Amino acid sequence: MTTPHLDAPTTDRITAAAARATELTKVYGQDETQVVALDAVNVEFQPAEFTAIMGPSGSGKSTLMHCMAGLDTITSGSARIGDTEVTTLNDKKLTRLRRDKVGFIFQAFNLLPTLTALENITLPMDIAGRKPDQQWLDTVVSTVGLAGRLKHRPNQLSGGQQQRVAVARALAGRPEIMFADEPTGNLDSRSGAEVLGFLRTSVRELGQTVVMVTHDPVAASYSDRVVFLADGHIVDDMHSPTADAVLDRMKRFDAKGRTS
Numbered sequence: 001m002t003t004p005h006l007d008a009p010t011t012d013r014i015t016a017a018a019a020r021a022t023e024l025t026k027v028y029g030q031d032e033t034q035v036v037a038l039d040a041v042n043v044e045f046q047p048a049e050f051t052a053i054m055g056p057s058g059s060g061k062s063t064l065m066h067c068m069a070g071l072d073t074i075t076s077g078s079a080r081i082g083d084t085e086v087t088t089l090n091d092k093k094l095t096r097l098r099r100d101k102v103g104f105i106f107q108a109f110n111l112l113p114t115l116t117a118l119e120n121i122t123l124p125m126d127i128a129g130r131k132p133d134q135q136w137l138d139t140v141v142s143t144v145g146l147a148g149r150l151k152h153r154p155n156q157l158s159g160g161q162q163q164r165v166a167v168a169r170a171l172a173g174r175p176e177i178m179f180a181d182e183p184t185g186n187l188d189s190r191s192g193a194e195v196l197g198f199l200r201t202s203v204r205e206l207g208q209t210v211v212m213v214t215h216d217p218v219a220a221s222y223s224d225r226v227v228f229l230a231d232g233h234i235v236d237d238m239h240s241p242t243a244d245a246v247l248d249r250m251k252r253f254d255a256k257g258r259t260s
């Protein structure tokens with residue numbers, strides 16, 4: 001049986017997507033060790049929308065996120081953030097794009113232990129020599145519920161609070177898009193729920209765009225839309241997901257990561 005593909009080209013659609021992959025292909029290795037991690041993927045991420053990317057292990061979720069964010073090179077096709085073609089930028093412009101237009105949240109919080117929460121939040125802007133927009137910073141800090149903890153160092157904060165600092169750091173520069181790779185992977189379910197709630201609030205109330213890779217149907221249920229990958233292809237697209245609907249869809253992947 002062939003895998004159904006939902007990733008038909010969208011090049012004739014004129015929409016202001018926050019990010020867009022067109023015929024995006026990523027091949028790792030050569031000859032017999034070659035792996036096609038992404039096979040001509042077409043997908044758009046809409047502004048002020050919270051999208052989750054799901055799929056079996058090895059389906060290409062992290063590769064898609066890394067290629068879109070300019071963290072990895074692509075083999076062919078196109079990856080755009082807003083109007084910017086990521087794949088043709090030189091190193092200097094790529095660094096600037098990642099610094100100015102993209103926010104990242106990873107499973108590991110990646111905070112600097114000697115800095116306070118506030119110093120961690122403003123660090124990327126300090127490095128870039130940009131002055132934080134104080135009003136925005138106040139909004140972000142209160143949205144993620146950190147107002148009383150700004151002088152704490154990471155080891156004085158719980159895991160959930162540390163990830164909230166990382167969310168605030170990603171939001172502080174007002175990125176065009178935020179990419180989150182398993183942001184709740186290291187958290188207990190209550191702290192995870194808090195962080196996901198803040199991500200959703202950043203979309204609903206602050207108009208941010210969030211794309212999150214997750215294995216967890218409950219985490220995906222916080223999103224507006226779930227894109228399912230299998231074997232380097234987008235095979236499903238679910239709007240207003242519930243955890244049960246996502247779980248049911250995940251059950252249709254077989255042990256080899258193929259879908260029925």
Ligand SMILES: Nc1ncnc2c1ncn2[C@@H]1O[C@H](COP(=O)(O)OP(=O)(O)OP(=O)(O)O)[C@@H](O)[C@H]1O
Pocket residue numbers: 028029035036037055056057058059060061062063064
């Ligand atoms: N640096 C690399 N070199 C070679 N192959 C790679 C590399 N990174 C990923 N791959 C392969 O590309 C495919 C997609 O990997 P990717 O990490 O994107 O999947 P994933 O869906 O994020 O998986 P997981 O859920 O396990 O994190 C896999 O077959 C993987 O083995």
